[in-house]
Amino acid sequence: MSDQHTPAAVAYVRTETLPELPPPASEAGLVKWLRENLFSSIPNSILTILSLWAIYVILSGVIPWITNGIWDASNIRECRELLNGASGGCFAVIAERWPQLVFGIAYPQDAYWRPSLAFVLLLVAVAPVLFSNLPRMLLAVTLVYPFLAYWLLWGGSIFIPITAFGGAAIGYMVYTRLVAQSFAMGLLGGVVAALLAWWVFGFITDNTRGVLALEAVASRDMGGFMLNMILGTVCVSLSLPIGIVLALGRQSDMLIIKWICVVFIEFIRGVPLITLLFVASVVLAYFFPPGTTQDLILRVIIMITLFSSAYIAEVIRGGLAALPRGQYEAGDSLGLDYAQAMRLIILPQALKISIPGIVNVAVGLFKDTTLVSVISMFDLVGMIRGPILASTDWSGVYWELWGFAALLFFIVCYSISQYSQWLERKLATDHR
Amino acid sequence: MSAISDETAPAFRLSMLINDTRYRSLTFQAIALLLLIIFMAYMVNNLISNLSAAGLNISYGFLDDPAGYDVNQRLIEYTSQSTHTRAAFVGILNTLLVAFLGCVTATVLGVIAGVLRLSGNWLTAKLMAVYVEAFRNVPVLIWILIFGTFVTLSGGPPRQFLGDDPERSMFLGAFAFTNRGLHMPSIVTGSSAVAVIMIFLVSIVAAFWWRYHVKQTLYNTGKLLPGWVFWPILIVPAILTQLVLGNPIGLEMPDTTANRFNIQGGLLIGKPLIALWLALSVYTGAFIAENVRAGIQAVSKGQTEAANALGLRPNRTMSLVVLPQALRVIIPPLISQYLNITKNSSLAIVVGYADITATLGGITLNQTGRAIECILLVMLFYLTISLLISAAMNVYNKSVSLKER
DSSP states (O other): OGGGGSTTTOOOOOOSOOOOOOOOGGGSHHHHHHHHHTOSSHHHHHHHHHHHHHHHHHHHHHHHHHHTOOOOOSSHHHHHHHHTTOOOOOTHHHHHTHHHHHHOSSSOGGGTHHHHHHHHHHHHHHHHHHOTTSOGGGHHHHHHHHHHHHHHHHOBOTHHHHHHHHHHHHHHHHHHHHTTTOHHHHHHHHHHHHHHHHHHHHHHHHHTTTTTOBOOOOGGGOOHHHHHHHHHHHHHHHHHHHHHHHHHHHHOSOHHHHHHHHHHHHHHHHSOHHHHHHIIIIIGGGGSOTTOOOOHHHHHHHHHHHHHHHHHHHHHHHHHHHSOHHHHHHHHHTTOOHHHHIIIIIHHHHHHHHHHHHHHHHHHHHHHGGGGGGGTOOBHHHHIIIIIHHSTTTTTOHHHHHHHHHHHHHHHHHHHHHHHHHHHHHHOOSOO | OTTTTOOSOOOOOTTHHHHOHHHHHHHHHHHHHHHHHHHHHHHHHHHHHHHHHHTOOOOOGGGGSBOOOOOSSOSSOOOTTSBHHHHHHHHHHHHHHHHHHHHHHHHHHHHHHHHHHTSSOHHHHHHHHHHHHHHHTSOHHHHHHHHHHHHHHOOBOGGGGOSSSOSSOOBTTTBEEETTEEEEOEEEEOTTHHHHHHHHHHHHHHHHHHHHHHHHHHHHHOOOOOGGGHHHHHHHHHHHHHHHTTOSEEEEOOBSSSOSSSOBSSEEEEHHHHHHHHHHHHHHHHHHHHHHHHHHHHSOHHHHHHHHHTTOOHHHIIIIIIHHHHHHHHHHHHHHHHHHHHHHGGGGGGTTOOOHHHIIIIIIHHHHOOHHHHHHHHHHHHHHHHHHHHHHHHHHHHHHSOOOO
């Protein structure tokens, strides 16, 4: 057989492989991508053309409006003169009214650094809660933050937040001492100790008014985007614990407690937030003890907190219901009592499942803080509708202002929802 | 060893209320109920003393007084001499109107956007993603105000449509958008309109009977009767009656020649309604798009492949396999979006649309000063609506829930 390999017997055999040819032009690179993604069929091509047309219409309106925009003018007439008939935005209103849009109309100007500092500290305080790989020491900032932020925003003597913090700390210490016996005992003892401490400290704060004091700012002077931020953060953080309690109550075997929670949750979820805000502005005052006056911001915080806690309760209830029955039984079989089983086994898992829902509620609530403008509080929307659009200088500058407000909310809400998706991916323990 | 013989129940001690699990829950409930009652009593006591201090009382007598204010957009007869009750009903109907319109258009928009976001077309999918994210992440109040401004600033004076030789002609000869709102044809009914409506109702029943009959024949004998006959049965008899009786149901077109200053006749949809309707539909449409997308993605790919393997055509795969399973996921959140539209329509007040919050909870409240009564009634209305809708949703969920062992 070997003699067949003489050169004469073989007609022609190529000894090396040919270089690979490039794929056909229609099957490679941009053309392939276009064909597959934009022009795969006739309806698809029509869709592409329609989309291109829509994008053209939007961009052809928006781009000259932004690029021709005037950033430096003192009123709308000057702005129109500078534009000289060209289509362009009058963004000067944002530059000129920036402090009002952010801090409201009445916040003292030389104190603008205080809310700004509070905002930066908010980011620092929230960071360790959001990202678990940050140093745990930062949680100290989170603990102190509520008291510090109150002092920065509202001003007054530093002893008020210090004693408030001290009372809370004493309460927590008593709680940790007693919680080994029973959770209920610990909680009760902690609350009583904190109340006692506050009552005692009250004498100190009464006598140290004005010591190390920042200029006091009244609640009604809060405004602008700052007000939205205050309402959003305070109400979400307050409504989380209330929501957990309500959800547990609704899942409880105790009929009376269950029904109290059911009626509360369904009532709150059944009415629009705006009616609850009306309650805050015109009705709630009737239910406070005669002779006392609570400021509007506090009443609004109460109502929004109740509102969001009902929604958060439903989200957490979903998380509780999604846990397999075996988890509850495992808690029982280990001999844990109700509080221990909830704290150590059920809630950590249920809350993890509920994170996307809770974030949704938080984003929705933050957006809903704009409704306070309807009861004539001057948040960002209230500032735009009221003092700015009603002024002779800037009446008629609608799109720039609404665009600015929409952009501000979009940035905050979109980043929160992106964070929630990231967290969901990080916490996913199922192996897919 | 005494524990074994301990069969008699131990005597009741007070500490068992907290230490014995048989009694502990009762103790807790009693304490909770007691605290609730004390809290309520405290509130009511405050209310009574506050009211008497201000010289007020709780009374619903004001509802029979003349309202004394005008409402532009209304579905029932109403003048400023009508009672506050009547004004409240105008508001209720307006709320239901804008909620209904909003639900319809939001569903259409949401389904289109949700399906397109999943389409193979990269550009359209991205465009829809931008739409969804832009509208979901900005407060509905800002959208309502933006649409309100947009609608307020658009539309010229009615003059341009008027006269024998107008500057602009009406769209399709029937629609005109002016600074008063949208003029469109209204429906007028003649004396024998009842006959047409009755015939139409009967043909609805007949058409659905036909659909049922087709299905039964298919299941029992395997023969496929023509399903499209459904549509002729539905509409042909009513149209024939309409023609035979000489058009008892007709359209009244907006008239541009009768009056020198304004368009007469037809139906005028006010600007506030248009603004609120558009804003609610486009805002909620973005949420519905997400629900639709989630629903379609929830149907596993194997289902489509199985249907293809059985030889079902693509449209039958969609209608018999994918859609029924996707709808089970889509409909519950869809209904809660409808509820959201109804609740968000209470923001009508910022564009000046006279819904229940604006009439009873707004002008009536301000005129009479009866804050507690008015807000209680408004809340009751919304509560009723949402309880009705969630009851309907529970019935639906029961009917489609997977039957497990």
